[in-house]
Amino acid sequence: MMDIKNLIVILLSSVLVNNYVLTRFLGICPFLGVSKKIDQAMGMGISVTIVMLLATAVTWPIQNFILDAFGLGYMQTIVFILVIASLVQMLELVLKRLIPSLYKGLGVYLPLITTNCAVLGVTINNIEDGFTFIESMVSTLGCGLGFLLAMLLFSGIRSRIDERNIAKPFQGIAITLIAASFLSLAFMGFGGIVENIFA
Amino acid sequence: MKSLIKSVITLVCVCAVMASLLAVANIITAPIIEKNNNAAANEALLQVMPEGEGFEEIDISKFELPATVAQAYKEANGGYVFRLVTTGYKSNFIIMCGINADGTVSGAICLSSNETLGKEKTFGENFVGKNSDEVDTVDIISGATKTTEAYRNAVKDALNSAIILGGGSVDIRTEEQILADNLSSALPSANGKFTKLFIVETVEGIDKIYGATNETGYVCVVGEEFIGVDNNGNVITETSAENSQNIAAQIAKIKSSTIEKLDISGYTNIHKNVISISKTASGNYVVETKGAGYGIKGDDTYHPISGEYIVVRVSMTKDGKIIDCLTVSQAETDGIGSACADEKFYGQFVGKNESNYTEVDAISGATMTTDGYKNAIKYAFDAVKIIEGGSTDAE
Amino acid sequence: MQNKSNMSVFLKGILKENPVLVLILGTCPTLATTTTVTGAFGMGIAALVVLICSNVFISLLRKIIPDNVRIPCYIVIIAGFVTIVQMIVKAFFPVIDSLLGVYLPLITVNCIILGRAEMFASKNNVVKSALDGMGMGIGFTLALCGMAFIREVFGNATFAGIEIPFLVPYKIDFLVKSPGGLLVFGMLIALVYVLTHGKAPIKREFSCAGCPSAGSCHTGSCQLKGDEQ
Numbered sequence: 177m178m179d180i181k182n183l184i185v186i187l188l189s190s191v192l193v194n195n196y197v198l199t200r201f202l203g204i205c206p207f208l209g210v211s212k213k214i215d216q217a218m219g220m221g222i223s224v225t226i227v228m229l230l231a232t233a234v235t236w237p238i239q240n241f242i243l244d245a246f247g248l249g250y251m252q253t254i255v256f257i258l259v260i261a262s263l264v265q266m267l268e269l270v271l272k273r274l275i276p277s278l279y280k281g282l283g284v285y286l287p288l289i290t291t292n293c294a295v296l297g298v299t300i301n302n303i304e305d306g307f308t309f310i311e312s313m314v315s316t317l318g319c320g321l322g323f324l325l326a327m328l329l330f331s332g333i334r335s336r337i338d339e340r341n342i343a344k345p346f347q348g349i350a351i352t353l354i355a356a357s358f359l360s361l362a363f364m365g366f367g368g369i370v371e372n373i374f375a
Numbered sequence: 376m377k378s379l380i381k382s383v384i385t386l387v388c389v390c391a392v393m394a395s396l397l398a399v400a401n402i403i404t405a406p407i408i409e410k411n412n413n414a415a416a417n418e419a420l421l422q423v424m425p426e427g428e429g430f431e432e433i434d435i436s437k438f439e440l441p442a443t444v445a446q447a448y449k450e451a452n453g454g455y456v457f458r459l460v461t462t463g464y465k466s467n468f469i470i471m472c473g474i475n476a477d478g479t480v481s482g483a484i485c486l487s488s489n490e491t492l493g494k495e496k497t498f499g500e501n502f503v504g505k506n507s508d509e510v511d512t513v514d515i516i517s518g519a520t521k522t523t524e525a526y527r528n529a530v531k532d533a534l535n536s537a538i539i540l541g542g543g544s545v546d547i548r549t550e551e552q553i554l555a556d557n558l559s560s561a562l563p564s565a566n567g568k569f570t571k572l573f574i575v576e577t578v579e580g581i582d583k584i585y586g587a588t589n590e591t592g593y594v595c596v597v598g599e600e601f602i603g604v605d606n607n608g609n610v611i612t613e614t615s616a617e618n619s620q621n622i623a624a625q626i627a628k629i630k631s632s633t634i635e636k637l638d639i640s641g642y643t644n645i646h647k648n649v650i651s652i653s654k655t656a657s658g659n660y661v662v663e664t665k666g667a668g669y670g671i672k673g674d675d676t677y678h679p680i681s682g683e684y685i686v687v688r689v690s691m692t693k694d695g696k697i698i699d700c701l702t703v704s705q706a707e708t709d710g711i712g713s714a715c716a717d718e719k720f721y722g723q724f725v726g727k728n729e730s731n732y733t734e735v736d737a738i739s740g741a742t743m744t745t746d747g748y749k750n751a752i753k754y755a756f757d758a759v760k761i762i763e764g765g766s767t768d769a770e
Numbered sequence: 771m772q773n774k775s776n777m778s779v780f781l782k783g784i785l786k787e788n789p790v791l792v793l794i795l796g797t798c799p800t801l802a803t804t805t806t807v808t809g810a811f812g813m814g815i816a817a818l819v820v821l822i823c824s825n826v827f828i829s830l831l832r833k834i835i836p837d838n839v840r841i842p843c844y845i846v847i848i849a850g851f852v853t854i855v856q857m858i859v860k861a862f863f864p865v866i867d868s869l870l871g872v873y874l875p876l877i878t879v880n881c882i883i884l885g886r887a888e889m890f891a892s893k894n895n896v897v898k899s900a901l902d903g904m905g906m907g908i909g910f911t912l913a914l915c916g917m918a919f920i921r922e923v924f925g926n927a928t929f930a931g932i933e934i935p936f937l938v939p940y941k942i943d944f945l946v947k948s949p950g951g952l953l954v955f956g957m958l959i960a961l962v963y964v965l966t967h968g969k970a971p972i973k974r975e976f977s978c979a980g981c982p983s984a985g986s987c988h989t990g991s992c993q994l995k996g997d998e999q
Contacts, residue, residue: 199948201802205881208797250401250857253875254393254849261842290845293798293879300872345960349794353956361949382839389835389843393850400854407861415864 183314186307190318192366196294197326198359203294207327208352210285212338217331218324223285225320227267228298231260232316235299236309256299261290294323330359420448420456423482423499424473427454438539441532445469447540452476455540457533458486461525470499470526472533479506483530498526507534515739561612562603564591571718574699575655575690576632578625580618595622634661637762645761646754650686652762659698660759661690666751668715668744670706681706685715685744687751689724693763695756697732700724702748712744721748729756779898783905789882790913791962796882800914801951802873807930810918812866814911816855817877818904823851824883825891825903832892844887849878882910920954921945 196202203224210220235256243249268286271279289295298319302312333355342351420430429451435444446458453476460469473481483499501513510531515523559567565587572584572593583596592605602612602619608626610619633656639645645652650663665684683706690698702716714720715738723735732752737745789795796817803813827847828835835843856874860867867874877883886906891899923929925945927937944950 201798201948201951202876204797204801250397250405250853251394253853253856253878254390254397254846257845257849257878258390258842261845290841291879291881291884293876296879297872297876300875304872345963346956350956350960350963353952353959357949357952357956360952364947364949378836378838382836385835386839386842386846389831389846393846397850397853400857404857404861408857411861411864 183311186311186315187318190315191322191325192363193369195322195326195363196297196319197323198356198363200297202297203292203323206285206288206292207323207330208349208356210288211327211331211334214328214331214335216285217327219282220285220288221320221324221327223282224289224292224294224323225317226282227260227264227286227289228295228316228320229313230263230267231256231295231299232302232312234259234263236302236312239303252300252303253296257296260295260299264290294319326359326363330356333359419471419484419486420450420473422484423471424450424454424456424475425482427452427456427473427481430456433540438536440536440539443529443532444536447536449540454481455533455537457536459529459532461529468522468525470529470533472499472502472530474533474537477506478534478537479504480510480530480534483526483533485526498523499530502527502530505530507531507538510534557601558585558594561594561601562587562592562605564605565589565594569594572629573688573690573701574629575634575659575661576628576657577659577692577698578629580621581625584626584629593626595626597622632657639758639762642758642761645758648684648751648754649758652758654762658693659690660693660762661688662755662758663688663703664751664754664758666747666749666754668705668707668747669712669741672743672747685747685751687721687748687755689752689755691755691759693759695759696728697724697726697752700752705744707741707744712738712741714738714741715744715748724752732756776898776901780901780905783902783907783909784912785909787906788909788913789906790910790917791959793882794959795885796880796910797955798876799873799880800917801948801955803870804914804918804921804951804954805925805946806869806928807915807918807922808866809869810914811911811930812859812863813870813873813877814907814914816859816866816870816874817880817882817910818907819855820848820851820877821883821886821903821907821910822900823903824848824887825899826896827851828887828891829894829896829899840892841884841888844884844892845878848883848887852878882906917954917958920958921950925950 190196194200197204197207206220206224211217238255238259239249239252243251243255264286268279268283271283271286298316302315305315307315334352337351337355346354417430421427427450430448433447433449433455435447440447443459443461444457445460448456450456450473454474456471456473458469458471469486470483471486472483475481480502483502485499502510505513510527513527513530515527555567555569558569559565562569566589568588569585570588572586574584578584581595581597585594585596587593590606592603592611595602595604597614597618600612600614600618602610602614602622604610604622604626608623608630610622614622634653635655636651636653639649639652646664648665648667650665652663653661655661663686665686668685670681670683670685683704685705685707686703688701688703690700692698700721702721705713705716707713707715720735720738724732727735733749735749783789787793790797790800799813799817803809824844824847828844831843831847852875855877856867859870859874886902890902894902919929923934923937924940924942925947926943927934927941942950945954
C-alpha cells in the first residue's frame with residue numbers, strides 16, 4: 177500500500193510538479209521546435225516517452241550491475257549517451273521493418289531524440305535520486321507523460337499565437353518563449369499539491 | 376564490407392582512447408573528490424561538535440543500535456556524532472546529534488525537513504549539555520508536538536547509542552515494547568495479544584488489568600510487578616501470598632460481575648449528550664457520554680472540522696468516584712487533539728471524583744479537546760447523581 | 771568560410787553568431803543555470819573547455835573518421851571530455867558542481883557542441899577549430915552571465931552570492947523561478963533585435979541549421995519542419 181502511494185506520488189510529481197520541460201528545462205529544443213502543430217507535438221511526445229522508457233530500462237541495470245559493480249561510475253555519461261544513441265537507431269530499424277505504419281508517424285522524430293537532453297537527463301536523474309528499478313520506470317513514465325502534456329498544451333497555445341499580429345521584435349522565437357513562460361507559471365501552481373494529496 | 380569494418384574499428388578505437396583518457400582523469404581526481412565529499416560531511420559533524428577532531432565512521436551493523444541511527448562517527452576525544460533519520464508530523468527528517476565523551480549532548484541540528492513549522496530549526500539548541508537523564512526536561516513545543524517529540528526521541532536514541540558504543544548496555548525498547556514484553560512473560564499463553572480491561576468493579580491492590588485477546592487469562596499490574604492469572608483464577612506468576620490471594624479474589628469479583636442497561640428515557644433532566652447508562656449488581660455505574668471537542672466546535676477557517684463528538688466511557692461508584700475511563704471514539708485534529716485517545720490522557724481520570732476531576736493535565740495545544748472531554752465526564756457525574764436521586768443543576 | 775581570417779572566426783561566435791541570443795542553441799542550460807551568476811559562469815567555462823577540446827580533437831580526426839559513424843564518434847568524444855570536465859569541477863570547484871548538478875553531464879547533449887563539431891570542426895583545420903570553439907564558448911559564457919546577472923540581481927538581490935542591500939526590498943522573486951527564466955530569455959532576444967535595428971540575423975524559427983542531428987538525419991524531419999516556414 178505504502179509502495180503504491182509512493183509510486184503515485186512519484187508519477188504525479190514528475191508529470192505536474194517537476195515537469196521536465198517547464199520547470200527543469202530539459203528538452204526545450206523539441207518543445208519549442210516541434211510544437212507548431214498538434215499532431216507533430218503528439219508524435220514527438222510519444223516518441224520521447226517510448227525512448228525514455230527503453231533507455232531507463234537499459235541504463236538502470238547497466239549502472240547498478242555493471243558500472244557500480246566494477247567501480248566504473250565515471251563512465252556513466254559516455255555509456256548512457258551511447259546506449260541512447262544505439263537504442264534510437266535500433267528502434268528506427270525495428271519500426272521500419274515491423275510496423276511501417278507507426279514508423280511513418282513517429283520515424284521522423286526519432287533521429288532528433290538522441291540529442292534530446294530530457295532523455296539523458298531522466299536516466300541520470302533516476303540514478304542520482306537513488307530510485308529502485310520500479311520507481312525509476314514510474315518516474316520515467318511520468319517525465320515522458322509530462323513532456324507530452326506540455327507539448328500538447330503548448331501546441332494549442334502556439335496555433336493561437338500564429339493567428340495574432342505581433343510586434344516585430346517579438347515575432348517568432350521571442351513571443352514563443354514568453355508564452356512558454358506563462359504556461360510554466362501555470363504549472364507552478366501544482367507545487368505542493370502532490371505531497372499533500374495523501375497527507 | 377571493407378568500409379563497414381573500418382567504421383567499426385574507428386568507433387572502437389575512439390571509444391578506447393576516450394575511455395583511457397577518462398581512466399587517467401579519474402585516477403587523478405578521484406582522491407580529491409573523495410576528500411571534498413568527506414570535508415562536506417565533516418562540516419555537518421563540526422556543526423554539532425565544534426571542538427571535535429578526527430572523525431571516523433563506525434560500522435554500525437556490528438552494534439545493536441536504535442533503528443533511527445543511520446550513521447555513526449567516533450571522534451578522537453571519545454565523543455560520537457550520529458546521523459538519525461526519523462519521522463515527524465508529515466515526513467522524514469534527518470537530525471545530526473553530537474554526544475560528548477562525558478555523555479552530554481554537544482549539539483543537535485536538523486539537516487533536512489519539510490515539516491510545516493519552522494521551530495524545529497533551533498529546537499536542537501535546547502538539548503546542549505543535557506545527559507540521558509535530563510533529556511526529558513526539554514519541553515515539547517505545543518502545536519508541533521509530533522515533530523518535537525520525534526526530535527527528542529532521536530536525541531535520546533543518540534544518547535543511548537553513545538552508551539552502547541562505549542560498551543554499556545541500555546534498554547532501547549520503546550515503552551510499548553517494554554509493556555508488551557512484560558505482559559507476554561506474565562502470561563505466555565496469550566501469544567502476546569492483550570487488551571486493557573475496562574473495569575466496572577472497585578478493585579483493590581491492583582493498578583491495571585489486561586485481558587488476553589484469546590481469552591486464556593489475565594495479567595494484573597501491581598506496582599512494578601506483572602502477575603499472570605489463568606481463567607480459573609489461579610495465579611501463575613510467582614508473587615507474595617498476599618498479592619496472590621488478593622488477585623484471585625479481585626478477579627473472581629470481576630468475573631462474577633453482572634451489568635444491566637438502564638432505561639433513561641424517563642429522566643428528562645439527564646443531559647442530551649449522555650448516550651447510555653448501565654448499572655452493575657454491586658451498584659456501580661457505567662456511563663457513555665459524548666463531549667464537543669474541536670471536531671464540533673473548531674472554527675473551520677483553518678482546519679476542516681470533522682463533525683464528530685468525542686465519545687467517552689466512564690465507570691464510577693454510586694458516590695461518584697471514577698473506577699475506569701476510556702475514549703471510545705474521537706476525530707480530533709491528528710497529532711494534536713487526537714492525544715485524547717492516549718491512555719496517558721484518559722488514565723488520569725481514574726480515581727478522581729467530581730471535586731477534583733478537572734485537575735488533570737490538559738493536552739498541549741488542544742484546549743478545546745480537553746474542555747470537551749471534561750464536559751463529557753461532567754455529564755456522566757450529573758447523570759449518576761440524578762439516577763441516585765441527588766440534586767443536580769444540569770440544564 | 772575557409773578564407774576568413776582567424777580573427778573573424780574567433781569574433782563571430784561572440785557577437786554576430788552568438789550561440790544563445792542569435793543562433794538560439796543550448797537553450798536548456800541557458801534557462802536552467804542562469805539563476806546565479808556563479809552557476810552561469812561555471813556552466814559557460816565548462817562548456818567552453820569542452821568546446822575547445824572536442825573541436826580540436828574532432829578536427830584532428832576529421833580525415834580518419836568514416837562518414838557513416840561520424841555522429842557516434844563525435845558523441846563519444848564530447849561525452850568523454852564532458853566527463854573529464856565534470857571530474858575536474860567536482861575535484862576543484864565543488865561549489866559549482868552543487869550549483870550545476872545534472873546540467874553538468876548534460877553538456878554532452880548541448881546542441882552548441884555537437885553543432886560546432888558537425889558544422890565547423892569536421893571541415894576546418896585545428897587552429898581555426900580551436901578559435902571557433904573559443905569564440906563560441908566565450909559568446910555562450912557572456913550571454914549566460916548577462917542573463918544570470920539580470921535574474922540574480924533583480925530576482926534575488928544578490929550578485930554572485932553577495933547581497934546588494936538597497937535592492938533587497940524590491941526583489942522580484944519571479945525572475946529566479948522557472949517562468950522568469952523563459953520570460954527574461956524571450957525579452958532578451960527581442961532586445962537584441964531592437965538594439966541591432968533588426969539587422970541581426972536572428973533565427974526566427976528553429977530550423978535544420980540549428981539542429982545538430984541535421985547531418986545524420988535523412989528521414990525528412992527537417993524537410994517537414996522546413997515546409998512550414
